[in-house]
Amino acid sequence: MSTPRTLSVAGIIVVMALVTVPCALAQSPTYGVGRVPTQEEFKAWDIAIGPDGRELPPGSGTARAGKAIYDAKCAVCHGPTGNEGPQDVLVGGKGTLNTPTPLKTVGSYWPYATTLWDFTNRAMPFNAPGSLTPDEVYQVTAYVLYLNGIVAENDVIDARTLPQVKMPNRNAFVPDPRPDVGRGAKPASAKPGKK
Amino acid sequence: MATTAPRESISPEPSRRRFLKRVTGLGAAVAAGAARPGAGAAQSPAAVEKPAPDDPTKELGGPVRPYGERSRFEKAVRQQFPTKTNEASWTFTPLHESRGIITPSALHFERHHAGVPDIDPSKHRLMIHGMVNRPMILTMDEIHRFPSVSHIYFIECSGNSSREWAEPTAKGVQGTHGLTSCSEWTGVPLALLLKEAGVQQGATWIVAEGADAAVMTRSLPMKKAMDDMLVAYSQNGEAIRPEQGYPLRLVIPGWEGNSQVKWLRRIKVVDKPYMTREETSKYTDLMPDGTARQFTFEMEAKSVITYPSGGQKLPGPGFYEVTGLAWSGRGKIRSVEVSTDGGKSWKPAQLQEPVLRFAHVRFRFPWKWDGQEAILQSRATDETGYVQPRLADLVKIRGVNSNYHLNAIQSWKVAAGGEVSNVHA
Numbered sequence: 001m002s003t004p005r006t007l008s009v010a011g012i013i014v015v016m017a018l019v020t021v022p023c024a025l026a027q028s029p030t031y032g033v034g035r036v037p038t039q040e041e042f043k044a045w046d047i048a049i050g051p052d053g054r055e056l057p058p059g060s061g062t063a064r065a066g067k068a069i070y071d072a073k074c075a076v077c078h079g080p081t082g083n084e085g086p087q088d089v090l091v092g093g094k095g096t097l098n099t100p101t102p103l104k105t106v107g108s109y110w111p112y113a114t115t116l117w118d119f120t121n122r123a124m125p126f127n128a129p130g131s132l133t134p135d136e137v138y139q140v141t142a143y144v145l146y147l148n149g150i151v152a153e154n155d156v157i158d159a160r161t162l163p164q165v166k167m168p169n170r171n172a173f174v175p176d177p178r179p180d181v182g183r184g185a186k187p188a189s190a191k192p193g194k195k
Numbered sequence: 196m197a198t199t200a201p202r203e204s205i206s207p208e209p210s211r212r213r214f215l216k217r218v219t220g221l222g223a224a225v226a227a228g229a230a231r232p233g234a235g236a237a238q239s240p241a242a243v244e245k246p247a248p249d250d251p252t253k254e255l256g257g258p259v260r261p262y263g264e265r266s267r268f269e270k271a272v273r274q275q276f277p278t279k280t281n282e283a284s285w286t287f288t289p290l291h292e293s294r295g296i297i298t299p300s301a302l303h304f305e306r307h308h309a310g311v312p313d314i315d316p317s318k319h320r321l322m323i324h325g326m327v328n329r330p331m332i333l334t335m336d337e338i339h340r341f342p343s344v345s346h347i348y349f350i351e352c353s354g355n356s357s358r359e360w361a362e363p364t365a366k367g368v369q370g371t372h373g374l375t376s377c378s379e380w381t382g383v384p385l386a387l388l389l390k391e392a393g394v395q396q397g398a399t400w401i402v403a404e405g406a407d408a409a410v411m412t413r414s415l416p417m418k419k420a421m422d423d424m425l426v427a428y429s430q431n432g433e434a435i436r437p438e439q440g441y442p443l444r445l446v447i448p449g450w451e452g453n454s455q456v457k458w459l460r461r462i463k464v465v466d467k468p469y470m471t472r473e474e475t476s477k478y479t480d481l482m483p484d485g486t487a488r489q490f491t492f493e494m495e496a497k498s499v500i501t502y503p504s505g506g507q508k509l510p511g512p513g514f515y516e517v518t519g520l521a522w523s524g525r526g527k528i529r530s531v532e533v534s535t536d537g538g539k540s541w542k543p544a545q546l547q548e549p550v551l552r553f554a555h556v557r558f559r560f561p562w563k564w565d566g567q568e569a570i571l572q573s574r575a576t577d578e579t580g581y582v583q584p585r586l587a588d589l590v591k592i593r594g595v596n597s598n599y600h601l602n603a604i605q606s607w608k609v610a611a612g613g614e615v616s617n618v619h620a
Contacts, residue, residue, distance in 0.1 A: 031391065036329075
């Protein structure tokens with residue numbers, strides 16, 4: 001094993017990371033480049049939230065608290081009640097997915113509540129992405145779920161409760177059955193159906 | 196045969212108007228010339244600048260220059276879809292002007308979810324972590340030190356042709372099919388980087404994340420990551436264009452464009468998909484029964500005639516070389532057939548060699564037009580035996596609201612007067 005290359009940032013942090021992640025080598029074993037990320041880097045970058053919510057940060061919020069943030073930062077694009085747009089409609093559409101005019105909203109379509117937290121945290125508001133605090137993201141997530149009738153106004157949404165939120169369309173997603181048409185298509189039994 | 200006419204054309208007007216507003220001092224003649232939809236005809240630049248000399252051999256030419264530009268007489272441009280913002284938007288490649296198989300980098304289609312980030316490569320990092328034995332952070336200089344490979348691959352947005360399900364909508368091939376492009380990509384196989392990091396038992400997915408304002412993120416199966424995903428830094432021999440992911444992007448041969456995360460900054464190795472916004476609320480295919488197909492990654496075999504195509508006009512009866520592009524997300528195109536009678540009869544087209552896996556293939560077909568109305572179609576077959584379907588057959592299974600992954604046969608009607616238009620035939 002080779003010794004760590006001195007990189008531009010702080011060698012001290014690299015050493016600290018080596019101490020805190022003792023199993024990790026400083027550099028890639030075959031080509032000898034790169035370094036172990038620092039704990040600060042892990043913390044700052046590890047923002048993707050899966051359905052089990054494992055990476056959710058501390059904090060909490062209720063829909064009641066979220067209304068003010070929604071009104072101030074979200075309504076301009078998504079409408080005063082989430083129904084109006086002009087950007088993606090967030091509310092309504094229940095029962096429309098199998099009709100000629102489906103309306104895909106958080107309430108009618110999104111299978112996981114964690115996705116709403118994750119996306120709001122990473123990409124919203126559109127003109128100030130990443131500007132909301134974790135509490136604010138919990139609050140506004142709670143509010144959008146509340147507007148869809150999925151949680152109550154005073155339900156506390158946090159790292160424990162958010163992954164437990166049952167989204168109405170949770171079981172409507174099916175794996176890719178293609179090829180589904182023409183020569184080369186799989187037999188009819190492989191065609192999609194409601195799980 | 197029953198045909199329906201386009202409902203509306205996708206017009207490049209809005210973005211060009213905005214552009215013209217910014218450019219002062221241009222005369223009305225210029226505006227008229229620049230606003231003409233990309234019909235492929237040469238446009239006179241005479242009103243813009245000094246005319247070219249009648250005899251270029253009698254005048255000293257221009258000096259050398261450090262970074263080249265195309266001739267001022269060439270006008271092919273990307274065309275923006277009239278979205279509500281210019282940052283969450285897309286532009287179409289002018290396929291009607293395409294020759295061969297490579298898309299010029301400057302004309303590669305765009306799809307951004309929160310604008311094009313301005314990234315200093317000296318500050319850009321790629322982190323690989325999660326279920327690995329050796330989490331790593333790499334600078335661009337370090338990524339350049341790994342063994343590299345180059346491949347010619349198409350990238351097609353799964354929303355390509357998405358306005359064409361119910362009725363013909365776009366006027367020409369730029370609007371119907373311009374969300375596919377083909378480049379030579381150079382970079383490091385992701386499998387090499389993952390092996391360096393040491394993937395742990397039970398790791399079945401990766402989460403790939405971009406450094407744009409949407410921090411665009413997709414979950415992708417480990418199997419494909421270990422097979423042929425590429426962490427690319429070059430496109431057509433130079434650094435990837437900012438619109439295409441500078442300084443680093445995922446290139447995933449044959450898979451929908453959205454999965455090929457641009458501005459790549461992080462790969463997290465995990466044991467399940469993370470159900471990000473782009474793989475749940477978007478890029479899922481809604482079926483008539485209300486179910487939605489998820490993780491529909493492969494772009495199925497597709498082809499389109501780029502000449503003659505919608506919006507063009509044949510000057511009169513006589514010889515034409517019908518030409519177009521074919522591609523398949525399942526590998527290699529085996530054959531392309533052309534019909535000039537709306538699919539009643541088919542004849543093989545000539546494929547430009549070499550035919551490459553996961554790349555655009557140029558096909559050519561000599562045709563003598565007799566001056567009568569004709570419906571031109573092309574049909575691709577790939578190495579798996581899959582045959583590009585008719586639209587009606589796709590709609591029978593998927594309805595008209597699944598939005599993504601429309602790969603049906605495209606029909607162009609040549610009217611007796613030579614005008615070519617987009618029809619469903």
